[in-house]
Amino acid sequence: MPSPEAANTNHTLGRVVLIDDHPLIRRGLERLIHSGNRFTVCGEAGTAAEGFKLLHDLRPDIVVLDISLPDKNGIELTKQIVAKFPQMRVLILSMHDDAGHATRALKAGATGYMVKNDAAENIEVALEEVWHGRRYVSDSVAAQMA
Amino acid sequence: MLLDEVIERGATEPTRFRSAAARKHGMKQRMPSRSKSKSSRPRAADGARSTTRSLLFPEKHATGPDTIRILVVDDHPLFRHGLVQLLNSEQSFSVVGEASSAPEALSLIRQMNPTMVIVDLGLKGPSGLELTKSLRAEFPKMPVLILSMHDEPTYAVRSLRAGANGYVTKEEALSSVLVAVREVIDGRTYLSPAMASDVIANVVLTKQEPGADPTSQLTDREIEILERIGKGEEVKAIARALHLSPKTVETHRAHIKEKLKLANARQVARYAVQWVSARNF
Numbered sequence: 066m067p068s069p070e071a072a073n074t075n076h077t078l079g080r081v082v083l084i085d086d087h088p089l090i091r092r093g094l095e096r097l098i099h100s101g102n103r104f105t106v107c108g109e110a111g112t113a114a115e116g117f118k119l120l121h122d123l124r125p126d127i128v129v130l131d132i133s134l135p136d137k138n139g140i141e142l143t144k145q146i147v148a149k150f151p152q153m154r155v156l157i158l159s160m161h162d163d164a165g166h167a168t169r170a171l172k173a174g175a176t177g178y179m180v181k182n183d184a185a186e187n188i189e190v191a192l193e194e195v196w197h198g199r200r201y202v203s204d205s206v207a208a209q210m211a
Numbered sequence: 212m213l214l215d216e217v218i219e220r221g222a223t224e225p226t227r228f229r230s231a232a233a234r235k236h237g238m239k240q241r242m243p244s245r246s247k248s249k250s251s252r253p254r255a256a257d258g259a260r261s262t263t264r265s266l267l268f269p270e271k272h273a274t275g276p277d278t279i280r281i282l283v284v285d286d287h288p289l290f291r292h293g294l295v296q297l298l299n300s301e302q303s304f305s306v307v308g309e310a311s312s313a314p315e316a317l318s319l320i321r322q323m324n325p326t327m328v329i330v331d332l333g334l335k336g337p338s339g340l341e342l343t344k345s346l347r348a349e350f351p352k353m354p355v356l357i358l359s360m361h362d363e364p365t366y367a368v369r370s371l372r373a374g375a376n377g378y379v380t381k382e383e384a385l386s387s388v389l390v391a392v393r394e395v396i397d398g399r400t401y402l403s404p405a406m407a408s409d410v411i412a413n414v415v416l417t418k419q420e421p422g423a424d425p426t427s428q429l430t431d432r433e434i435e436i437l438e439r440i441g442k443g444e445e446v447k448a449i450a451r452a453l454h455l456s457p458k459t460v461e462t463h464r465a466h467i468k469e470k471l472k473l474a475n476a477r478q479v480a481r482y483a484v485q486w487v488s489a490r491n492f
Contacts, residue, residue: 088385093293185288 079126084116113137147174177201347374377401441487
């Protein structure tokens with residue numbers, strides 16, 4: 066479960082680390098997340114190795130993780146994160162709006178699977194669902210999984 | 212079909228005004244549709260309910276006569292948000308509008324009259340190159356900076372030929388876009404040093420020389436169609452996306468076949484797939 070300290074700081078529900086190799090996409094995500102005032106981005110990384118180290122140092126509540134990173138597949142990294150930090154929630158961010166990728170991500174231990182084009186509208190909802198430990202899957206993918 | 216015709220036929224998405232300037236001028240604002248899940252979300256811990264308003268109207272500072280008013284055109288919402296945040300963080304820059312397609316951009320530019328436009332090369336429907344040509348025809352002096360995922364010189368050359376004033380890859384955008392905006396506003400052409408060197412080599416290397424890319428003989432439209440074929444799109448889908456007739460797409464494909472010295476449409480498809488995958492589109 067997310068730490069109670071985080072929940073009580075500046076009215077935010079939780080702390081988030083972003084791992085995506087595109088710096089401007091990270092910046093866009095940060096802007097969207099902070100505009101909601103419910104979550105705070107406490108760190109960001111462009112590679113799996115850098116990100117994993119950051120998770121160890123910062124212990125965020127949620128990791129927003131790009132499915133394709135230059136040095137490691139996001140699904141593999143999810144398995145690693147879940148094994149090492151079982152209390153951390155993983156929200157996968159992906160270009161692929163197909164059920165196959167989503168199923169693999171959820172089986173690997175991710176709590177949420179979000180298509181990048183859905184993020185501008187729904188990132189805050191997804192973070193909140195994931196923070197509560199509830200599964201979030203973008204509508205376009207969920208329809209295929211039903 | 213010209214972009215103007217697309218607009219006339221109502222093929223454009225609803226225009227979204229996201230700037231303080233738009234509000235100031237009393238322009239109509241349309242909110243994007245909200246998902247069901249969003250409408251039912253609980254209130255924040257402090258009782259405040261966050262809205263999409265802050266997303267539509269980016270954090271801004273006061274605009275003055277020297278403010279560079281920028282319009283951003285990119286169909287990738289996360290990238291666009293990142294770019295807007297970066298540009299608005301600069302005191303003298305102000306993003307006055309955002310568009311996700313070429314028709315939407317043209318309509319917004321006519322209303323907002325920005326100082327300059329930043330255009331994503333890979334827009335869905337009419338491409339960034341098409342939009343640049345249309346802008347050049349209608350607004351000859353408005354600087355256009357192309358943002359692209361391609362780091363190959365041929366795309367930069369094609370962009371400059373279409374009338375763009377600068378070319379920045381998305382990879383280097385975070386470090387270069389602010390400099391690039393200032394350069395094009397000051398009337399100079401902007402290419403990163405690495406890209407400038409590649410572009411010079413590309414221009415100097417003629418198509419007869421070994422190592423020259425055979426696709427350099429293709430027109431912009433043919434390159435666009437080759438790319439779509441390589442991504443597995445059918446003729447009808449390409450025709451729909453580019454507002455062309457299927458016959459016209461087939462004619463372009465025949466020209467591609469001739470120029471690349473290929474035997475048939477299947478070979479064109481195979482070549483296109485390899486060409487696309489080699490470029491990691």
